[in-house]
Amino acid sequence: MLAIIGASGKLGGATLDALLSHNLLPKDQILCCTSSQPGSSTWSSLEQKGVQVRHASFDDKASLEKALAGCDKFFLVSTPKIDMDYNDAPLGSGREKHHFTAIDAARSAGVKHIYYSSLAFQNPSKSRVMQAHIRTEAYLAKLQDIKYTVMREGLYNESWPLYASYYHLKDDRRSEVPVGGDSPISWTAISDLGLASALVIVAPSSEYASKTFYLSTTQGAKTISQVLEKVSEVRSKKITTKIVTREELEDYYVQDLEQSEPAAKWWAASYDALRDQECLINDPTLENLLASKGQKPKPVEKTIEEMLRA
Numbered sequence: 001m002l003a004i005i006g007a008s009g010k011l012g013g014a015t016l017d018a019l020l021s022h023n024l025l026p027k028d029q030i031l032c033c034t035s036s037q038p039g040s041s042t043w044s045s046l047e048q049k050g051v052q053v054r055h056a057s058f059d060d061k062a063s064l065e066k067a068l069a070g071c072d073k074f075f076l077v078s079t080p081k082i083d084m085d086y087n088d089a090p091l092g093s094g095r096e097k098h099h100f101t102a103i104d105a106a107r108s109a110g111v112k113h114i115y116y117s118s119l120a121f122q123n124p125s126k127s128r129v130m131q132a133h134i135r136t137e138a139y140l141a142k143l144q145d146i147k148y149t150v151m152r153e154g155l156y157n158e159s160w161p162l163y164a165s166y167y168h169l170k171d172d173r174r175s176e177v178p179v180g181g182d183s184p185i186s187w188t189a190i191s192d193l194g195l196a197s198a199l200v201i202v203a204p205s206s207e208y209a210s211k212t213f214y215l216s217t218t219q220g221a222k223t224i225s226q227v228l229e230k231v232s233e234v235r236s237k238k239i240t241t242k243i244v245t246r247e248e249l250e251d252y253y254v255q256d257l258e259q260s261e262p263a264a265k266w267w268a269a270s271y272d273a274l275r276d277q278e279c280l281i282n283d284p285t286l287e288n289l290l291a292s293k294g295q296k297p298k299p300v301e302k303t304i305e306e307m308l309r310a
Contacts, residue, residue, distance in 0.1 A: 002201060003068050003111070005056060005102060006077030007032040008042045011117055011153060014194025015075060015201070020049060022195070022293065024202045027051050033067045058098035064105035072112045075201055076102050078119075078133065085132055086262035095132035100139055106146065113147040113205045116140060117197070120154045120186065120216045120281055127273035128266045137212065147209040151197060154188030154216030154286070155279055157303035160227050163270070164241075165249075166257055167231070169307055177228060178242045180249040180271025184221035186281040187300035192217075196289040214283035217297040221280055230301050234308045246272065 002025060006012030016032065019025050027049070033056035036042035046053045056067035058079055068074060079098040092100065099116070106114055118137055121130040133152075140148040161167040163185070165177050196215045200208055222230075228239045244252070246268050253264035273279070287297060 001029050001031055001071045002073045002075065003031045003033055003071040004075045004077070005033040005058075005064075006075075006079075007046060007051075008034055008036070009077060009080065010156070010158075010190050011193060011197070012075070012077040014190045015077075015197045016049070016051070016194075018191075018195040018198040019202070020051075022198070024198055031067070031071060033064070058101055061101050061105045061108075064102055065109045068106055068109035068111055071109065073115065073201060073205070074102075074106045074111045074113070075115045075117070075197070076106075077117045078136070082129075082266070083263070085128060086260075086266050088128075089131075091135060094135065096135040096139070099132070099136040103136075103139065103143075103146075107143070111146065113149070113209065114140065115149045115151065115197070115201050115208075118150050118152045118212075120152045120188075120214050120279055121273050122276075122278040125273050125278055126269060126276060127278065128269040130273070147205060149200065149208040149210075150212040151200060152212065152214045152216070153193050153197070154186055154214065154281065156193070157187045157189040157298065157300045158307065160187065160224075160300065160304060161307075162267075163224055163274075164228060164231075165252070169310075175238060176240050176242050177224075178244045178249055178252050179224055180244060180246050180268055181275035182224045182241060182243065182271075183274050183277045183280065184223055185274070185279045186216040186218065186221045187227075187303075188216045188286065189298035189300075189303060192286065192290060192295070192297050195293065195295065196286045199289045199292065213285050214281045215286040215289075216281040216283060218282055218284055218287060219297070220299055222300055224274075227300065227304065230304045231308065234305055 030051040054067040085094040118133040253259040
């Protein structure tokens, strides 16, 4: 049986949808773990898909251990609680704290194989966004009693507004967007990541055990400037990027976007990684997996247009 934590989120939800729509696993062999309670909208929406649903919380190892009982595979989608990473969180207190708890619960519950959703920056990375992932990857690599697979999921097509300094889809009036650095990014659609992740998980365990690889497009990488060229086309308004220093970007986030200083510092470091082309990926795994189902990756330009016209 496969357990998924985060199945009501973006990546976990896309993976669950791929499992079901492509008939990759019987519904009764899929278990969704959620921190929501029975009767909630999240719980009900998962139940309506015909899968099993159990309560589990990253803050409660016992609940995770109980939820994972009887499962042999576990898709660990990284926790979204990014504020845990702020202020250069010491090892074991950032988001990896939740991941360590889930991993240890899986080991105690008798899970045989953990599939972890990392992120498509390099390791080591200049990005603080990647720090918890790097720590989790290292934790998994040391384990001797359980198989693991690390999938470094590509930067979502749908996340381009974040990298364009929190571009507002409906009412952004900026003609110039400040960024701390720019380089080609191998943007990847969430739906494509969901299918590729699902295909990895349902493959024989031995095929991907002890492997770390990227799930990301290799063709059509676009810089943030090129992304904004597409936005300009759709909006009929010229929008450009302005390269600024890390300090200038942090000040902009705090003063103009009214972010907290810890949040600004955490995110602004992402552009140090972009300057080094950390997110330009050359791993064909995703494209090969999609091709096995007769599909090609969705271009970021199409996602941009869909988001702006929605």
